[in-house]
Amino acid sequence: MSIEQSFAPILLAGSTALMFLTVPLRRIRSLLGWGLVAGLGVATALVYLMQVVYGFWDFRNADPLSYAGIPWTLGLSWIPLVIVFSDFVRRRSLWLTAASLVVFPVGAVLTHWYMLQNGMLIYRNWSLPATFLISLGIHLAILASVNTARIRAES
Numbered sequence: 005m006s007i008e009q010s011f012a013p014i015l016l017a018g019s020t021a022l023m024f025l026t027v028p029l030r031r032i033r034s035l036l037g038w039g040l041v042a043g044l045g046v047a048t049a050l051v052y053l054m055q056v057v058y059g060f061w062d063f064r065n066a067d068p069l070s071y072a073g074i075p076w077t078l079g080l081s082w083i084p085l086v087i088v089f090s091d092f093v094r095r096r097s098l099w100l101t102a103a104s105l106v107v108f109p110v111g112a113v114l115t116h117w118y119m120l121q122n123g124m125l126i127y128r129n130w131s132l133p134a135t136f137l138i139s140l141g142i143h144l145a146i147l148a149s150v151n152t153a154r155i156r157a158e159s
Contacts, residue, residue, distance in 0.1 A: 011124065012067040012077035015115065023084035027091045035087045042146050043086035047079035050142070059128055066124035085111075089143060090150050101147065109139035 023032060055061045056073045067075030085108070092104045116135050119125035 010068075011119070011122070012069070012075060012081070016077050016081040019081045019084040019088075023088050026088055031091050031094075032087055035090050036083075038090055038150075039083040039087040042090070042149065043082035043084075044079050046086075046142060047082040048074055050138075051075065051079065054130075060130040062126040062128065063119075064124055064126060066119060086146065089146060093147050093150050105140065105143055105147070108143050109136050112136070112139040 027035070051061070051063075051074050055063065063070065063073075063075050063078075067077045069076040089104055089108050093101045113132050113136050116125060117132060120127065120132075
């Protein structure tokens with residue numbers, strides 16, 4: 005495995021470690037389905053649209069588990085990240101929610117920046133600010149979904 009291809013498994017391991025360090029096990033269990041849908045599902049749809057359909061991105065040797073133009077290990081790393089984000093915003097702390105809405109999109113930008121610098125990702129008619137904005141939009145949608153589910157559960 006090349007140095008570039010080791011990045012995706014390291015990202016998956018790091019995001020999984022972050023999840024286990026910050027989210028209680030019982031909440032991980034309750035959010036796992038949501039992590040699969042909003043994590044892997046959104047990641048797969050986003051990469052398919054941005055890379056395969058529109059051609060804005062091009063992953064190159066970025067993931068040892070790529071198939072049909074989709075880097076699956078990178079997609080899997082979204083599952084624990086969505087669980088962490090969802091748990092943070094469910095805690096009803098305005099500060100934690102606001103910080104999460106900045107930190108997670110900045111993390112996406114830093115990940116893309118690293119991959120761009122190392123030739124694992126090529127942008128075509130795309131930019132890092134656009135990555136921040138699309139990530140912010142996705143996280144706002146996740147926040148709205150988490151809050152809607154919480155309100156329904158409390159009713």
